[in-house]
Amino acid sequence: MNQSRGLFQQPPNAFADTPDGSRKTCRSCRQPILWAVTDRQALMPIDVDPDPKHGNISTYVKDGTRHAVVLAKSKAAAMRAAKQPLHVAHFSTCPHAANWRRR
Ligand SMILES: [Zn+2]
16 A cells, blocks of 8 residues: 555644644544633534534633633524624534544
8 A cells, every 4th residue: 555644744833823722633534623621621622614604612712721612502593693703513524523422
């Protein structure tokens, strides 16, 4: 088998442009993701780009840590209507999510 890894060039600091430096890529699909802490103190990967149609997670950075707030459906819809950027959990968009859930 041919090792073609060199084709996937990743500049070291390509995703280090957030104030808290928490921007990373998904280990499965290499999509850029953000790690945020939920109100249950769990780390959650979310898509970097806000989703104007399905977004239900609002994020904010406090003391250098990004936090995620998962919104109720009606509240999320209201915020999207008000053009607030809402994100989606990377679990819901990752093409490899089935592999993750097994852990
Ligand atoms: Zn992924």
